[in-house]
Amino acid sequence: MRHNRLLAAWLTAGLALLAGCSAASPEGASGGATLTYLTFETPSLTASFWDTSIANASKKVSGVTIKKLVAPSTDRDAYAKQLQASGQFPDLLQSITPSTFAQAGLLKPYDQAWVDANFLLPLGNAYKGKVYIPPTNSQIIPMVFYNKTLFARAGITAPPKTWAEFLTVCDKLKKAGVTPIELGGGEPFAASMPLSGILSADVLGKNPQWLQDRYAGKVKFADANVQTAVAKYRTLVKNGYFETGALGVKYADSITNFTAGKAAMYMMGSWFLGSVPKDHADDFGSFMTPTDDGSLVVPFAVGGSMAISAKTAAPDKATEFAQAWSLDPGNYKALIEGDGAFPMLKGKTLADYNVTVTQVFKDSYAYVGEQNNKVSSFGWATNDDSMPSGLNDAYYAASQALFGSDDVAGQMAKLDAAWNAATK
C-alpha cells in the first residue's frame, strides 16, 4: 500500500512536469491563460526588446501570462518544427514562414476584417488568400547601401542606375584602393544577398510570377535567363570586387566593416538601416540592385509580427495578445529605430511614430510608398512566393559555392533537384 502511494506520487509529479512542458494552459474560469511565444534574438532585436514588447502587449490583455521561448538561432522555422515534433508547438510564433506550417493546419488565420482595417497592404504576405502574420511592416531585401565619402574619393558622383554603370563604379573603387563590396559570407544568408539582389532584379523584375511558375514547373533555375543573372554575381567575384576571404567574414563583422568605411557598398536587407551610425549617418545612401536597362526593381517582403497556433488551448487570448502586440506604438518605434523596419499601419506617417530616423532611412522608406515595380524578395518573401522547405538552405549553400566556383550550371541544376525533392 505504501509502495502504491509512492508510485502514485511519482506519477503525479511526472504528469505535473509534463504538463509544465506543454504549451498553453487553457483559459480557466477566471479567464487567465499562459501562452508560449517563440521569439528570436538579433543584434537589433535584443532580449530587452522582446521583454519590453511582451510586457507592453500583456498590459492590454487581461489575465494572460506570456512564457517567452527564444530560438537558438535566427532559424526559428527549424526550431518551431523541433518543438512541434516534441509536442511543444508554441501558441505564438514570431516571424516564421507561414506556408509550411499553414499547409499542415498548424496556424490560425487572422480575422481579415481586422487586418483590412489596420494595415496598408492587407494581403501583402497572405498565403493562399489568408493572413497568418499581420503585415505590420515591410522590408526591402536587399538594398545596396553605399558610403558617399568613399564614392567621392573614387571620383564617383552618383549611384549607378544600370548594371554597366555598377561595374564601372566597382572598377573605379577598386582602382582607388577601396574594397567595392562588403560581404559577410561566413553567415549563409548574408552570403546570398548579392545573388538575391541580382535574381530579384533580373529574373523577378521581368517575371514577377517566376516563383509561382517554378512551382508549376514552367521555369527552372537551369534556364538561360537565370544562369545569365547568376553569371553576373560570378563577374563580381572574378573581378575582385569582394574581399578574397569574404566567406570567412562573420555577419556582425561585415556590418562593422562597412560602417567603419572598410568597403564602399553593402548589399543587405533594409534592417541594416538600424545599424547606420548616427554620428555620420549622412555618409550613407542606398539604391536598388541595378538592372541592365536601368529600370527600377524593388525586392519587397511584408511581415513583422506573429503567427497563432491553430492548436492553442487559449485561441481568444492568443489572438488578443497578438493583435495588441501588432498595433503597439512602442514596438513600432523600437523596430523602426533599431531594426530599420518600414511601418505599414494604415493612416499613419513616419511622424506619427515619434521616431528619430536618418536621412538614408527616409530615402529608403520612400521606395515603399512610391509606385514602382515591387517584386517578392527572392528567398525572403513569406507569402505565396515563399520557397519550399529546405530550399533557402540549398540556395544559401549555392551562393557560397558560387563564390569559389564557376560552375553556374551545376549549382543551378542542384537547386532544381532540391526544389523537385522538396515539392515531390
Added chain:
Amino acid sequence: MRRGDPALGAVAALALGLYALFIVVPLGMSAWKSLTDENPLLAQANFVGLANYRDMVHDDALTSSLTFTLLLAGAVTLVANAAGIGFALLLNRTSLSFRAMRTVAFLPQVLSGVIVGFVWRYILAQDGILNEVLVRTGIVDRPITWLGSPLLASFSVGLVAAWVLTGFTTVVHVAALQSIPVELHQAAIVDGAGPWQRFRRITLPMLAPGTTISVTISLITMLKLYDIIVALTSGGPANATQSTALYIVKLAFTDDRFGYASGVAMLLLVVSAVVALSVTGLLRRREVDL
C-alpha cells in the same frame, strides 16, 4: 548478494528495462520511421517500404556528408591518438605538477562542444587571434580564411576536433602507461635495451589494449560529430563541413523529411557499427601480434 538472489534479478531486470526503454525502443522506432514518409508537421505518416533507402542511392548531399564524416573520423582519430600517445609519454610522471598538467590536457574533453566551437570560431576568424599572430609575426602577408574556404574549413574542423579528442586519448594512454610494471623497463635496462627498443618492445605492446579502446571511442565520437561543427561552421561554407549528423537534423527539421532522416540515421548507425567493429577486430589481432 548470492547467485539466484532475487535482489540481483531485480537489479538486472531494472538495467535491462532501462536499456530497452532508452536504447532498444528508440532504435526500433527510428527503424520503423525510416520506412515511412513522416513529416514533423503532419500527424499522419504513410508506409513507404524501402523507398527512403532507395532514394539514398541518388542523394549527392548524403554522399558528400558521409565522405566528409568518414575522412574526418579517420584523420582525427589518427592525429588525436598519435598526439595522445606523445602527450602521455611526456606526462607519465607522478609528481604533482605532472598530475596538474594531465588535468589541463583533459580539459578540452570536459568542455561543451558548443563552447569549444564558439571559442575556436573567434580564434580562427578572419580577424581572429591566429591570423593576428600570423600577420604580426610576418609569417603571412594577409589573414588566412580558415573558415571561409571549403578545404580550409574542413581542415579547421579536423584541427578543433583533434584538439578536443587529444585530451581523452592522452588520459587513456596515461592510464595504460601506468599499468605497465616498472620491473619490465628495469629488466630491459639491465639487458642493455635503449630507449627506442624499450618503447618498441615494451611500451607499445603494453599500450595496445588502451589504444584499441581509445581508437574505437575516437572513431565513434567522430562519426556522430555535431555540436562542434554547428558552432564552428554550421556545416558551411557551401555544405563543405556538413557531417552526416548535421545532415540528418537538416533533413528532419529544415526539409521536413523526418522519415528519410530516420533512414539516414539508420545508415549512419550501420556504418558506425561496421567501422567500429572492423577497427576493433583489426586492433585486437594487432595486440596479439605485438
